[in-house]
Amino acid sequence: MGPQVLNPGAYAFSPYAVPTAATAVAVLVLSAMVLLREQGSRVSWLFFLTTLTICIWLFSFSWMYCATDERVALWWAKAAYLGVPFIPTAIYHFTVAVLGVERTQQRFVRLSWI
Numbered sequence: 001m002g003p004q005v006l007n008p009g010a011y012a013f014s015p016y017a018v019p020t021a022a023t024a025v026a027v028l029v030l031s032a033m034v035l036l037r038e039q040g041s042r043v044s045w046l047f048f049l050t051t052l053t054i055c056i057w058l059f060s061f062s063w064m065y066c067a068t069d070e071r072v073a074l075w076w077a078k079a080a081y082l083g084v085p086f087i088p089t090a091i092y093h094f095t096v097a098v099l100g101v102e103r104t105q106q107r108f109v110r111l112s113w114i
Contacts, residue, residue: 010072017065024058050090
């Protein structure tokens, strides 16, 4: 399946991919701007991690929409859904850091990543 996923002939332009790809790029730019503005603080890195998980999920769906082969599209859908649990985990980690309760919630943060 690996060579087939990497084959450019297995993809074609799809208008359904445009909104998800544009949203992924916008989210990535937003997180990069926050990272630069906050000068690499811990909270900005956690925000970047949160938005990166969302960005990867959206890009996976963009590639799925562009796939011309069912198996390649299914591979991208599986990749997208395998990454879904990381989104609420990253949001939880970010929220704990913003609220300043990392010491009391450290065990739960680690458990959620595991």
